[in-house]
Amino acid sequence: MASESPVRALIFDMDGTIVDNMRYHEDAWEHLHKAHGLPFDRESFFLHTAGMAVREIVGPLFPDASEDEIAALGKEKELFYQQIYRPHVAAMPGLLELMARADAAGVAMAVASAAPPGNIALVLDTLGLRSRFTTVIAPSQGFRGKPHPDLFLGAAERMGVPPESCLVFEDAPNGVEAAQRAGMRAIAILTMLDAQAFAGFGNVIASAPDFAALDGLAALRFA
The missing domain is CATH 1.10.150.240 (Putative phosphatase; domain 2)
Structure with a gap:
């Protein structure tokens, strides 16, 4: 895992990550x-x-x-x-600020979610976020769900960014495993589990209860 390569793309899980649902x-x-x-x-x-x-x-x-x-x-x-x-649809604390900084730095963003289309629409369209992402990728498009790496690899391919330059945000071990199998670093969002639940994954570079708590993390400075 090329953990020191610059982050060129962010890939967000949706449920439990973009929203606390x-x-x-x-x-x-x-x-x-x-x-x-x-x-x-x-x-x-x-x-x-x-x-x-x-x-x-x-x-x-x-x-x-x-x-x-x-x-x-x-x-x-x-x-x-x-x-x-x-x-109850609401963005996780700090998400919109992180997305604004990524936009300003030219860092691509994608959603890779196992959710069906109706659930994706409920979150992304209610929050007005769909157009902010280069791609939204899901099993309804023919991909296997997590822990298979397919969703993350598909997102990287659509963004034109190599896996080692992607950073994944996930709330579940299955998702972190999928990111690891895709060759991607991950940050665990602790909406359901504590940090110990992700201790066995070598690709997890940080964990936090929300995006606001990640302020100052080196990987998110977007040189």
Whole structure:
């Protein structure tokens, strides 16, 4: 990992990173589990599934379901999530300031999220951020979810920046692992877990509760 190479691009996970919304997702997943008579453990569920595409999560929960049934179950979960989260959409502290500095320095930015299109629209369009990113990349475009590196590698390719010059912001171990497998440095945003949860990853250069707490970090000075 070329940890000393200058940062030329930022890649943001969305859920739990651009916005602090993962507990609303957990509420929606719990609702789906209980509605279909399945047990639900919040802590283990987040650790094992955060960053995965909805199809990748729902399929193993309902192994006998058809593709159409899996799609319907995923839609059931997402509609509930959108309903409960919509009144609360807000950017993470310090995000807009960081984006402004990246813009001023000519540093490219992308979103690499496992979220389906409706959830991406809920966040990026509500906040008016979509046009600020060179690309928004997701499994709906044919990419595998995290911990596969596909989303991050696709974002780097679309921005025309080598992986070693990208810096990823992530809130979940699956996402940090995906960044590591893509050859990218990462910063852990601690909306759901503490720093110890990311201690085993050699690509994590910092961790913080939000972007405001990263003020002054050398990698974000954008020479």
